Amino acid sequence: MTQTPDARTERTDRRAGELTPRELLRWAWRQLTSMRTALILLLLLALAAVPGSVIPQENLDSLETSRWREAHPTLAPIYDRLGLFDVYGSVWFAAVYILLMVSLIGCILPRTWVYLRAIRAEPPRAPRNLERLPDHASYDTDLGGEAVLTRARAVLRERGYRVRAAADGDDAVSAERGYLREVGNLLFHLSVVVVLVGFAMGGLFGYKGGMIVVVGTPVANTPNSYDDLVPGTLFQAEDMDPFVFTVDDFDVEWIEDGPGIGTSRGFASHLTYRERDGEEKEYRLRVNHPLKVGSTELFLIGHGYAPVITVRDGEGNIAYSGPTIFLPQGPDLLSFGVVKAPDARPEQIGLDGLFFPTFVMTPDGDLTNVPGRPRNPLLSMSVYRGDLDMDAADSTSQSVYVLDTSKATKVEGEDGKDLRLDLSPGETAELPDGLGSVTFERVVDWNRIQISQTPGKRIALAGVVLALVGLLGSLFIRPRRVWVRAVAGGGGTLVTVAALDRTGGGDVTTVIEELVEALAEEEKT
Amino acid sequence: MSDADWSALSNTAIAVAGGLYFLALVAHLVEWSALAGRRQHETATTEAAEGGGVAVATGPADDLGSGSDREERVARFARIGLAVTVLALVAHLVALVARGLAADPNRVPWGNMYEFTMAGTFVVAAGYVGLYRRFRLAWMAPLVVGLVVTLLMVAVIWLYNPVGPLSDSLNSPWLVIHVVSAVLATGAFTLGGILSATYLVKMRRPVGPIMSRVPELAALDRTAYRIHAFAFPVWTFAVLITGPIWAHQAWSSYWNWDPKEVWAFITWVVYAAYLHARSTAGWKGRNAALLALVGMATLWFNFIGINYFSTTSQHSYADAAAVVERP
Numbered sequence: 001m002t003q004t005p006d007a008r009t010e011r012t013d014r015r016a017g018e019l020t021p022r023e024l025l026r027w028a029w030r031q032l033t034s035m036r037t038a039l040i041l042l043l044l045l046a047l048a049a050v051p052g053s054v055i056p057q058e059n060l061d062s063l064e065t066s067r068w069r070e071a072h073p074t075l076a077p078i079y080d081r082l083g084l085f086d087v088y089g090s091v092w093f094a095a096v097y098i099l100l101m102v103s104l105i106g107c108i109l110p111r112t113w114v115y116l117r118a119i120r121a122e123p124p125r126a127p128r129n130l131e132r133l134p135d136h137a138s139y140d141t142d143l144g145g146e147a148v149l150t151r152a153r154a155v156l157r158e159r160g161y162r163v164r165a166a167a168d169g170d171d172a173v174s175a176e177r178g179y180l181r182e183v184g185n186l187l188f189h190l191s192v193v194v195v196l197v198g199f200a201m202g203g204l205f206g207y208k209g210g211m212i213v214v215v216g217t218p219v220a221n222t223p224n225s226y227d228d229l230v231p232g233t234l235f236q237a238e239d240m241d242p243f244v245f246t247v248d249d250f251d252v253e254w255i256e257d258g259p260g261i262g263t264s265r266g267f268a269s270h271l272t273y274r275e276r277d278g279e280e281k282e283y284r285l286r287v288n289h290p291l292k293v294g295s296t297e298l299f300l301i302g303h304g305y306a307p308v309i310t311v312r313d314g315e316g317n318i319a320y321s322g323p324t325i326f327l328p329q330g331p332d333l334l335s336f337g338v339v340k341a342p343d344a345r346p347e348q349i350g351l352d353g354l355f356f357p358t359f360v361m362t363p364d365g366d367l368t369n370v371p372g373r374p375r376n377p378l379l380s381m382s383v384y385r386g387d388l389d390m391d392a393a394d395s396t397s398q399s400v401y402v403l404d405t406s407k408a409t410k411v412e413g414e415d416g417k418d419l420r421l422d423l424s425p426g427e428t429a430e431l432p433d434g435l436g437s438v439t440f441e442r443v444v445d446w447n448r449i450q451i452s453q454t455p456g457k458r459i460a461l462a463g464v465v466l467a468l469v470g471l472l473g474s475l476f477i478r479p480r481r482v483w484v485r486a487v488a489g490g491g492g493t494l495v496t497v498a499a500l501d502r503t504g505g506g507d508v509t510t511v512i513e514e515l516v517e518a519l520a521e522e523e524k525t
Numbered sequence: 526m527s528d529a530d531w532s533a534l535s536n537t538a539i540a541v542a543g544g545l546y547f548l549a550l551v552a553h554l555v556e557w558s559a560l561a562g563r564r565q566h567e568t569a570t571t572e573a574a575e576g577g578g579v580a581v582a583t584g585p586a587d588d589l590g591s592g593s594d595r596e597e598r599v600a601r602f603a604r605i606g607l608a609v610t611v612l613a614l615v616a617h618l619v620a621l622v623a624r625g626l627a628a629d630p631n632r633v634p635w636g637n638m639y640e641f642t643m644a645g646t647f648v649v650a651a652g653y654v655g656l657y658r659r660f661r662l663a664w665m666a667p668l669v670v671g672l673v674v675t676l677l678m679v680a681v682i683w684l685y686n687p688v689g690p691l692s693d694s695l696n697s698p699w700l701v702i703h704v705v706s707a708v709l710a711t712g713a714f715t716l717g718g719i720l721s722a723t724y725l726v727k728m729r730r731p732v733g734p735i736m737s738r739v740p741e742l743a744a745l746d747r748t749a750y751r752i753h754a755f756a757f758p759v760w761t762f763a764v765l766i767t768g769p770i771w772a773h774q775a776w777s778s779y780w781n782w783d784p785k786e787v788w789a790f791i792t793w794v795v796y797a798a799y800l801h802a803r804s805t806a807g808w809k810g811r812n813a814a815l816l817a818l819v820g821m822a823t824l825w826f827n828f829i830g831i832n833y834f835s836t837t838s839q840h841s842y843a844d845a846a847a848v849v850e851r852p
């Protein structure tokens with residue numbers, strides 16, 4: 001059956017020159033739905049997926065992508081035009097899988113009709129010469145032909161074969177099994193479409209976003225609470241579930257000795273949340289244990305430190321105050337952060353530098369950090385004065401994590417070197433020239449919370465599970481035909497058993513051996 | 526026993542296993558060289574018989590002795606090779622179990638690249654021993670044992686990592702079920718790949734002393750297919766069912782197009798193409814076998830190569846630095 005599409009295309013191939021438009025269309029359709037095209041489209045799909053794994057992807061890692069863009073100024077615009085920074089959302093990638101789906105449906109639906117007819121058909125008559133089949137065996141017996149055939153029918157039925165109804169004058173039994181293989185194959189291919197539908201629903205109507213939440217600060221689930229938000233094409237902000245939540249407390253289980261010292265065994269957030277009119281509820285949010293609110297899910301995926309910093313300006317007013325998110329530079333959580341105080345008078349003040357959870361001074365006078373539980377926090381920052389360029393029209397550089405120092409000057413200390421403020425919690429440093437002062441109050445934790453809505457995920461899951469079931473049927477149900485012929489001759493009966501594996505993949509010699517044995521055994525009893 | 530003892534036991538056991546696999550390889554090489562000698566000997570005999578019209582009972586004298594001696598020698602070294610492989614397998618198992626017991630808390634022994642490689646090669650070796658009779662795999666012995674020795678060496682030299690606790694995102698029941706299926710499929714695909722590679726070689730050089738021992742092309746193709754047909758659904762289960770479920774729990778989205786996922790998908794698609802090729806006229810046989818090898822290449826590239834290629838993978842087991850998510 002698998003050969004038919006190919007056979008057909010070959011025939012139409014030769015006449016391609018003299019086709020009417022309609023025939024041409026039909027010819028194209030047959031080409032598209034042939035096994036060979038499916039095969040090539042599958043390989044194309046594999047190939048098309050490759051670039052996305054080597055070129056940074058905008059949606060996956062925008063930071064890396066912008067770095068790449070900067071490093072390759074000539075290539076970047078070309079890549080942009082080709083959609084190489086968003087391979088899996090690009091037109092050409094979609095073209096491949098949509099063609100594949102069309103080909104699949106065009107291939108599988110017609111097969112369903114063929115199959116429905118075949119499933120009701122009787123096993124075909126025995127070929128005249130069973131000896132011509134590659135796998136067959138014969139033996140002699142004293143039993144009469146009719147008796148042999150009756151037994152053969154019983155033996156075959158017992159083994160799950162469908163047996164052709166007996167008719168007068170038959171000298172052979174025809175049997176067939178493995179009808180469900182085709183069902184499995186159809187189920188598998190149709191389920192692939194189901195998976196794609198579920199997947200597409202997630203991409204169209206869902207969203208994925210992340211936010212950094214400082215412990216103790218309430219957050220509302222609205223678009224502007226997010227640091228990054230990747231909405232589906234048809235997602236609307238109104239679809240966001242209304243709720244507020246607060247990370248009340250956060251703990252890390254540090255490994256204090258043995259292998260893995262300085263890393264964490266795990267971390268958890270104690271969260272309270274409230275849906276619009278609901279009552280307050282609590283949840284212990286951990287990695288691998290998301291919280292579900294309505295159709296939204298919250299995931300804890302990372303953490304870090306937010307030193308609470310207060311900047312007073314030259315006039316004694318508070319120009320900046322609050323927990324400041326520092327971004328980890330590595331697994332030891334040595335973190336980098338910036339402070340911007342544009343309202344400071346007489347001059348704007350900016351700070352950037354490192355936060356050491358556990359700081360030690362090396363013998364050479366360098367600062368280093370010891371991984372693990374924070375034991376000796378230290379803030380070490382450089383100071384800038386002047387224009388922080390916060391009003392610039394192009395605000396791309398105005399990420400809260402980046403200080404624009406192009407128009408500012410670095411503040412110098414009394415020794416004429418660049419000033420570095422090294423502060424422990426509770427300490428305050430006065431800035432020179434009456435610029436003001438900086439206080440490091442204390443440290444709080446922040447959590448990175450990923451929030452998403454993924455409609456269609458159940459559909460996709462059901463799809464793959466069905467696909468797997470279908471696949472198992474398609475791969476392991478061995479459709480085969482068996483014939484047993486009994487011919488009188490030489491004073492007894494010559495019995496010939498032959499079998500044919502319809503997939504061409506199986507080895508039927510053992511099947512024949514077993515059948516012959518079973519038939520012979522029946523005779524003894 | 527303390528954790529450190531278990532860890533030391535694991536390291537010793539893996540060294541022992543490696544040594545035994547190597548001995549098994551030597552035994553099989555002796556077996557095969559004797560075999561090559563036998564064939565030459567037979568060829569010489571027939572040629573002499575045909576050429577001279579005189580029946581020559583013994584071949585040219587050589588230090589391997591007479592034909593039946595040689596037969597015996599081949600069989601003896603084949604048996605020794607298999608027996609030593611089984612011993613190696615036991616040591617290999619001890620190494621895996623001890624590795625799991627060395628961790629605190631105890632855990633499954635596949636939390637990093639070193640452990641994956643150890644577990645994956647175990648599946649290859651165990652699969653070979655388990656299917657030895659059923660699929661008559663005697664001829665595969667040097668290939669499988671050689672591959673396992675090589676991979677174990679790579680693991681011990683380059684991938685070794687002291688036993689540590691699992692990173693938080695790995696700490697999930699899905700680790701067991703997802704990784705068992707992935708490693709199982711990887712082992713099986715690798716066995717299948719060896720068969721397909723042999724198929725291609727035999728296609729080019731169908732005769733010769735060594736090749737005559739290798740099964741017929743049709744049988745190679747069929748066995749390769751059956752192993753791939755086993756591995757494919759297991760792989761489907763690993764990367765398209767349990768993987769996404771776990772990814773959803775750990776990272777909030779069941780499919781991220783993360784490089785590991787992309788390559789797992791590529792592998793899946795290539796093997797789907799292989800299965801199609803086997804039932805498409807013009808693609809059967811040679812092209813299908815080639816596709817199986819492409820599939821195996823993508824599989825191993827994903828397993829090892831992608832960790833060095835890509836910085837964005839969230840699959841952090843290869844690299845402790847990735848434990849902290851970049852915001």
Ligand code: HEM
Pocket residue numbers: 002033034035036038042100103104105107108185189192474475503796797800801804
């Ligand atoms: C996403 C795309 C597809 C995937 C992943 C896929 C996968 C598979 C797999 C794994 C099998 C193996 C089952 C077996 O060996 O019995 C198979 C068989 C088959 N596929 Fe596909 N397929 C796809 C698309 C198509 C398309 C577009 C066609 C139509 C031309 C098609 C036609 C067939 C046929 C006829 C078989 C049965 C082969 C046989 O009886 O041995 N498939 N497919």
